[in-house]
Amino acid sequence: MDLEAVRTFVAVAEAGQFQKAAADLSITQQAVSKRIATLERTLGVRLFTRAARGAELTIDGQAFLPHARELLRVAERAGASVRPGRRPLRVDVLASRSAQSGLMRGFHRAHPEIDLDVMMLFDIETAVTAIRSGAIDASFRAVAAPGRPVPEDIASVRVLDEPLQLLTGPAxxxxxxxxxxxxxxxxHRIWMPGIAPGTEWAAYYDDLVAEFGLTIEATGPNFGSDALLDTIADTPALATFMGEPTRLVWPAGHGLRRIPVTDPTPVYPHSLLWHRDNPHPALATLRTHLAATTTGHDTTGTWTPSWAIPR
Structure with a gap:
């Protein structure tokens, strides 16, 4: 059904005259008549009768009018759902308790007027595909891991260097x-079951192991943070790495210790990725917020892999 014809029908019904509806719509009276005739052919009924006072709705026209108005309201809502500035800003973070999620919570506190959809995609290929398709507006990722150059149509800026800490049990x-x-x-055995082969975080820890001779184990299924914390608390031989901004809660009886790592401090580089042609106005607001609230990169006494940009 032609929405312009439906819009014209509603205009005539409200104006009571073809001529006034034409003026309201900034089209000719002939165009109004053609649109109404097209709609009547589509519906198979007459919608108006000519009268001395102008155009009057037939019984069928009266029945169709509330539905026509609802069609126009639905069309407006559908357009608004994808119109930049009217739909939520859609941002991908790795996990709900991650440093990236913390950045987005800070952005929401600073800009509560901006609607947000926060989602969690798995790897950078999935995120880039979603950015290109418009499914998301931005993603937090480590770039550019070996063999994964940032595509030319994707822009990126480094927004956070996340210091790693050692997490151990009391024994x-x-x-x-x-x-x-x-x-x-x-x-020492550092157990990190969440490292998935082929991901950007796997590339990060591969380089950390190669440069400093660490022993990082990714064996066993990843049952999530609660299972990881339980195992670290009960196993004196195991420790794990955790980002300093990561906020996890564990039972007091676990007695877990968060210990800063130094000389150098390994930091995980987070960048924001977005499509260069994305017009969503809140995306620029997010970039400005991150630039103003995050610290410098590659500071003295820290380590990041050689592929992390910028260097």
Missing amino acids: HALAGAQSVTLAQLVG
Whole structure:
């Protein structure tokens, strides 16, 4: 059904005259007549009768009018759902308790007037595909891992360097340390079952292992953060890495320790990715917010892999 014809029908019904409806719609009276005739042919009924006072609705026209108005309302809502500035800003974060999620919570506090849809995609290929298709407006990722150059139509900016800390149970050999160096971690088993082969975070930890001789194990199924915390608390031989901004809650009886890592401090590089042609006005607001609230990169005493940009 032609929505312009439906809109014209409603205009005539409200104006009571073809001539006034034409003026209201900024079209000719002939165009109004053609649109009404087309709609009547589509519906198979007459919608108006000519009268001395103008155009009067037939019984069928009266029955169709409320539905026509609803059609126009639905069309407006459908357009608004995808219109930049009218629909929510859709942003991908890796996990609900991740540093990226914390950045988005800070953005929401600073700009509560902006509607947000926060989602969680798995890998960078999925995220880039979603950015290109318009399914999302932006994604937080580590770029550019070996073999994964950022496509030319995708823009990126480094927004956060996330320091890693060591998380141990109370009986671990390093549990009492105020801080540990990467050299002190050599020979200790660091268990991280969430490392999936082929991901950007797998590339990060591969480089960390290669450069500092660490032992990082990704064995066993990933049952989530609760299972990880339970295992670390109960296993003196295991520790894990956790981002400093990551906020996890565990039972007081676990006695877990968060220990800063130094000399150097490994930091995970988070970048914001978006399509260069994305016109959503809130995207620029998000970039401005992140630029104003995040710290510098590649600071003295920190380590990131050589492929992280910028360098």
